[in-house]
Amino acid sequence: MRTFTGQALHWEFRDGTGELTLNRPPANEIGQQMLEELEHFATALETFSAEINVCIIGSAQRSGFSAGADLRELYNRSLPLDQKARLAGVRDFIERIHRVFNAIDAAPVVTIAAVHGVCFGGGFELALTCDLVVADKMARFAFPELRLGLIPGFGGIPRLRRDVGNALVRDLLLTGRSLNATRAHAVGMVSQLAAEGEALHLARATATHIAKFDAATRIAAKQFIKPIPHSEIQHEKELFCKLFDRPTVMAALKKFAESTDPMPYLP
Amino acid sequence: MRKTEQTLDEILALAAKHFNVAPGTLVPDDDFIKKLGINSLQALDLLTRLENHFGVELPDYELQGVSDFRTLASRIHARL
Numbered sequence: 001m002r003t004f005t006g007q008a009l010h011w012e013f014r015d016g017t018g019e020l021t022l023n024r025p026p027a028n029e030i031g032q033q034m035l036e037e038l039e040h041f042a043t044a045l046e047t048f049s050a051e052i053n054v055c056i057i058g059s060a061q062r063s064g065f066s067a068g069a070d071l072r073e074l075y076n077r078s079l080p081l082d083q084k085a086r087l088a089g090v091r092d093f094i095e096r097i098h099r100v101f102n103a104i105d106a107a108p109v110v111t112i113a114a115v116h117g118v119c120f121g122g123g124f125e126l127a128l129t130c131d132l133v134v135a136d137k138m139a140r141f142a143f144p145e146l147r148l149g150l151i152p153g154f155g156g157i158p159r160l161r162r163d164v165g166n167a168l169v170r171d172l173l174l175t176g177r178s179l180n181a182t183r184a185h186a187v188g189m190v191s192q193l194a195a196e197g198e199a200l201h202l203a204r205a206t207a208t209h210i211a212k213f214d215a216a217t218r219i220a221a222k223q224f225i226k227p228i229p230h231s232e233i234q235h236e237k238e239l240f241c242k243l244f245d246r247p248t249v250m251a252a253l254k255k256f257a258e259s260t261d262p263m264p265y266l267p
Numbered sequence: 268m269r270k271t272e273q274t275l276d277e278i279l280a281l282a283a284k285h286f287n288v289a290p291g292t293l294v295p296d297d298d299f300i301k302k303l304g305i306n307s308l309q310a311l312d313l314l315t316r317l318e319n320h321f322g323v324e325l326p327d328y329e330l331q332g333v334s335d336f337r338t339l340a341s342r343i344h345a346r347l
Contacts, residue, residue, distance in 0.1 A: 063308055117308075118308070118311070137315075137319060138312065138315050138316075140311060140315060142327075175326060175328065176327075176328075177326040177327045177328060178311070178327055179324075180315050180318050180319065180324065182318070182319060183318075183324055
């Protein structure tokens, strides 16, 4: 489908550009519904990639790009399951999200994440699949997973390491602190810094410019400069599942799920 | 050399302006979460504005338990 409006996503491929809009309140948490629609999007992106030059991924939610995995859903789905079934469910989700993220990462079009507000956990990992990250100066990036006894599980660490130095990767991973867009731009994690509320406009202007270039050259350039770190991603998946399979994680998820804070992932 | 009081004054002015509070109604020992009536997302927004204004980074963990403007000013001042 060239256009689609679901419960969590909207996309449109038109006039040489694709736009995927994350739109699931309160903060585009990535749960089963979002995953299913992302899978449809990945198929559509592959089908129509010859018709477009650039695809922009943005958010219609005021809170930000995405707060990451839907941890309340994860807890509630895991709760009635025994340990073996719980791990199998998580592994299935991880494998499926990786297929989507790898498809976006390797798409033969230029992908631009237009980021504002919170860009945490799995949302940050989604942004890192894109070729360019255009961020509003009020955007913040974080990997808060260690608070839950986990590491990022959607390929975030290998992809971040692809872009920036190990010192920053370790800082974000081991402290869980959030990084503002200005600093993220200074270290090369963000490609372009936008004024407040202007990330999508800047991404569209960039898309218009990129569309002028020869498609075959663009594809070759992307393949040359942006290999997917498959081996590290596989290692990350195994480590994530190993860590998930511990009682401490369910205890942390329980605490998270029972929090009355509408956005408990925030520091 | 910048003094903590100057940092504090700038924080009070920035918070008043951004959250549409009349200048002078915020004082250093106010609990800014309660006084401004802000949620965690808005607190994060305030943190980003302060970082951008002062050109510093404030790790989230340094702000845990900090709710008054005076302590916030001292945390920022330590990184200027």
